Amino acid sequence: MEKTATRGRPREFDTDEALAAALQVFWSKGYDAASLTDLTEAMGITRPSLYAAFGNKEALFKQALDLYESEKLAYVQSALDAPTARTVAERLLFGNIANITSDCPGCLGVIASMTCNGDQSSIREHVQQRAETSRQAIMARMQRAIDDGDFNVAVEAEAITRYLSAVFQGIAVQAGQGVPREELQKIAEATLALWPGR
């Protein structure tokens, strides 16, 4: 733990605030398009301070992603705790919409996974790995729902999960295109209206 090594000149900015500002930038622009100038201006710090505090751009992004997950994606856990497959889907979709339309349009996960398609890009792998973790959790929940008899037609856990993810991601794409929240909610409502079971 490096809690209080308060020797030398103290920092003039709050690390958490700066990270939140960086998250905002990454969220609205994506990884590649977010330049260090954009970041430092939004964070209110200089380049050397950024590197001293966060390492480099990639490390900063990963820390911003941590913040994003802990702050913005609490609804995923809430969804997993829902009693039936339908309510799981309901919470996921509407939680996603609320999350998406809160500050900036679009979903950071979707944005980042498409934005940085350059070469090796460990960022891409990193984002996808996190998404995969969530997907596995949702799929396990769907399997339990199948065992519980939540569905009134035969479904596979993986297929229904990928289907739900597709609607989820499509909503994020359309949000990024400027589609208003009410229309996004209609997508979610339509999905739930077609949902095969309780």
Place this chain on the structure above:
Amino acid sequence: MEKTATRGRPREFDTDEALAAALQVFWSKGYDAASLTDLTEAMGITRPSLYAAFGNKEALFKQALDLYESEKLAYVQSALDAPTARTVAERLLFGNIANITSDCPGCLGVIASMTCNGDQSSIREHVQQRAETSRQAIMARMQRAIDDGDFNVAVEAEAITRYLSAVFQGIAVQAGQGVPREELQKIAEATLALWPGR
């Protein structure tokens, strides 16, 4: 028409081939990430030749988008000609998957609309305008299907169109993440299994 103003030295490359190569690059990398070096190498021409033949990067992209629409999106028209709402959806979804998994993963429209989120970026507007045109056509088709009694539940044309678009885009996103074709097809099959009507 500027067909044969064959005065002076003739071109040493085929414009259509070069444009097809450029499309390939834009498709796999997106607009911003596709550098002039990437483009000229893939096209087999030099930078000045590119600028003489196509104008600049933005104009090249728009011409590549024209080629993309005419070559790859024929299935949209085919889908609009389908007899029922269900078959329209079927052709759209499977046509999309076939298109997506043919050469490079991902959908150029989705990729481009998310990739270039920088500032004004007329590219973004351009892509979205084309997508909007397709969406309007699909929505009109869905309205006709409603009038024809294709649906067995009450639906709005805009809502069902946006829902279908969301699945469509979600499939493209997952394709870009490397999800194999069979899984994408399961998404389409699930969507059709839940489709409310004929």
Place this chain on the structure above:
DNA sequence: CGCATTACATACTGATTGTTATGGAAAAAA
């Protein structure tokens, strides 16, 4: 106080971006 340590501010690095100026090569028109 003086010293060590840490952070800030300015300005720079080398690489890469899209775009273009310059000079030579090739082919039709004179």
Place this chain on the structure above:
DNA sequence: TTTTTTCCATAACAATCAGTATGTAATGCG
């Protein structure tokens, strides 16, 4: 052939990118 027009090849352009070297200011410790 000479001229004219268009193309290709090399190399440069200014701007921007991520990342740093350097010097100074501010703190805690002795």
